[in-house]
Each structure stands twice: as structure tokens, then as C-alpha cells.
Amino acid sequence: MGGLEMWHHSPGSLPVLRTLSPNGVRKLAAANPTPLKIPVSTIEDRSKADTIQKGLVLLQVAWMALQCITRKALGLPLTLLELHTMVHVVCAMVMYAFWFEKPLDLRNAELLNHADFGDVALDEHTDFYPRRGNMPEYKLSWVLRGNVKEMFGSSNSLLTALLFVLPLVYGGVHLSAWGFEFPTPAEGACWKAACVFIALALVVWWLVHWVCLFAELVLLHLCGLDLEYFTDWNLIVTGRVFFFVCMLCRLYIVMEAFVSLRAVPIGVYWTPSWIQTIPHV
Structure with missing residues (x-):
């Protein structure tokens, strides 16, 4: 998903557009939650799949599971590929059950105005923006x-x-x-x-x-x-x-x-x- 982005201003350098980390979003929400209230219609409009498309996927995987269960109940043999596929079919159904309302493939991020959050937006802690290679050593x-x-x-x-x-x-x-x-x-x-x-x-x-x-x-x-x-x-x-x-x-x-x-x-x-x-x- 595109997530939330904001211009990051560092002294002595040009502003850089950065994606906020979960901790960064929480800090901004604590300072001023109003700009973070994005309309549901805006998110759904950017989604690459609607309820019908997701329903068709569920119908297909449900058919696969049903025909394997039916054939096994009738004493017919299954292939190893069908058994292996069934494992992933069940995983797909569980994921879709939890993520059915989740928008798909949102590539464009929502741009926030740092002026709406005051001094909090100037936070340069490592947990405010996701950075690779900054995990502390243990x-x-x-x-x-x-x-x-x-x-x-x-x-x-x-x-x-x-x-x-x-x-x-x-x-x-x-x-x-x-x-x-x-x-x-x-x-x-x-x-x-x-x-x-x-x-x-x-x-x-x-x-x-x-x-x-x-x-x-x-x-x-x-x-x-x-x-x-x-x-x-x-x-x-x-x-x-x-x-x-x-x-x-x-x-x-x-x-x-x-x-x-x-x-x-x-x-x-x-x-x-x-x-x-x-x-x-």
C-alpha cells in the first residue's frame, strides 16, 4: 500500500519525501488526528479490486477445496499437487476472510502537510521514518x-x-x-x-x-x-x-x-x- 508520506526537512539539505512508519503515524495522531482521517471513499477509489473480484477469487478456491473433499469422500485418489494446493487454498481463504475489506495494491500514498502537526513533524528519531539497517545491535x-x-x-x-x-x-x-x-x-x-x-x-x-x-x-x-x-x-x-x-x-x-x-x-x-x-x- 502507498501509506502516508510527508516532506522531511533536515538542516543543510533539501526536503525529502519520506514514508511514515507506524510509530511515526501514531506520534502524529497523538499531536493532531484530524489530518489523518482519510475518507473511506478515497481509499476504495484507489483499490485495484472490488468486492466482486475478491468474491470470484474466493469462489474459485472454494471450488478447488470442494472438489478435493468430494473426491476423497467418494474414495477417489488425490494427487500430491492437489494436496499441496489445498494447503495454500486454505491459507488464501483465511487471509481473504481477514483482509476482505483491505484495499488492494494502493500505490499512490497520501501526502500530509507537516505544518498541521507542529514541532512533532520535525522529529528525526529513527522510529519516525522506516530506515533499513538501523536495527540496534544486540x-x-x-x-x-x-x-x-x-x-x-x-x-x-x-x-x-x-x-x-x-x-x-x-x-x-x-x-x-x-x-x-x-x-x-x-x-x-x-x-x-x-x-x-x-x-x-x-x-x-x-x-x-x-x-x-x-x-x-x-x-x-x-x-x-x-x-x-x-x-x-x-x-x-x-x-x-x-x-x-x-x-x-x-x-x-x-x-x-x-x-x-x-x-x-x-x-x-x-x-x-x-x-x-x-x-x-
Whole structure:
């Protein structure tokens, strides 16, 4: 989206048009909320999609989900590509449910007049305008030891839970293809291994994280050995390895979903006739 823009005046330089960060918008709203009250009609007029277009997208993805569910209920086989697509179809439906009223592809920003906000508009703090590369530096051990509150102010338990739950769901749904017919046994074994790794990688790394911390504390109290540096680098290496392997597993799932189409059961080509009467692309 275009967002909100304002001319940024710095001493000794020409004014620069800058996009406001969320913190910048909040500060301006606290000073004078009136200029920020943009009419809904103005936003909707700039949107590249209306309710009909969004409804057609939902109808298409709903048709895809319905025909897969119906065929499975009738005992017909599904392809790996259909299963993989279903995961993203469900995600698309959830996103559209939350973002149905969100305007699409707003490229032109709303220009604000800095004179409406007084001295607040002259704020040059790093959180007023989004700048890349201005993240403060933190000790690596803070990141590894989960000191989120010290780094970012607060932690969100919901986001933390989703961080663990979503990979479990993603890997679990793909693992439901356990009984599918694969072109070769090796491809089936690789598919299952990839799904299990994606589902459990973060959980295993989290357990390794706490085991290392516990071992570090035990050795520090019993033997006087300070292994904090070793523990931190051990977590870095294992984290990067897990991340790299997880990306390979995701890539394999996508590739195998298409490659497996070379040898599929004949039943995947049959669809109940009544489903074809529903408008779709």
C-alpha cells in the first residue's frame, strides 16, 4: 500500500519525501488526528479490486477445496499437487476472510502537510521514518537465549505459539499423503521424511536449545567451566543447519508435487459431474 508520506526537512539539505512508519503515524495522531482521517471513499477509489473480484477469487478456491473433499469422500485418489494446493487454498481463504475489506495494491500514498502537526513533524528519531539497517545491535546470546523483551520491548505469546504450530500443521497435512501412491518407493520415503522434518525441526531445535543451556549451568556449578561461548555457537550452527535442511525439504515437497504427476492412479482424472456445474476457471 502507498501509506502516508510527508516532506522531511533536515538542516543543510533539501526536503525529502519520506514514508511514515507506524510509530511515526501514531506520534502524529497523538499531536493532531484530524489530518489523518482519510475518507473511506478515497481509499476504495484507489483499490485495484472490488468486492466482486475478491468474491470470484474466493469462489474459485472454494471450488478447488470442494472438489478435493468430494473426491476423497467418494474414495477417489488425490494427487500430491492437489494436496499441496489445498494447503495454500486454505491459507488464501483465511487471509481473504481477514483482509476482505483491505484495499488492494494502493500505490499512490497520501501526502500530509507537516505544518498541521507542529514541532512533532520535525522529529528525526529513527522510529519516525522506516530506515533499513538501523536495527540496534544486540549480543548474540540475547537472541539465542530468547531475551525478546530486552530487545524489542515485549513478546507476543500468540506469535510464539504460531511459530511452533504452523510448521506442525504444514508438515502434518502433507504427511496425510502417507498412504498415497508414489512413482517410486524412494520418493515416498523422501516425502515422508521431509514432512516429519518440517513439522518437528523447530521443536527439536528448541529442545536442543534448552538442553545446551541446562548442560552449561550444570558444568558451571559443578566444574566451574564457563561454556557460554561454546553453547551460543553450537546453537547458531544447529539453527542454521536446521533452517537450511528445512528449506530443502520445502523445495522437495514443491518439486515432488509436480514430478509425481508422471505416474498417478487413473482415478485422479474422474470428478463428479455436479461439481463441474459450479462456475470456475
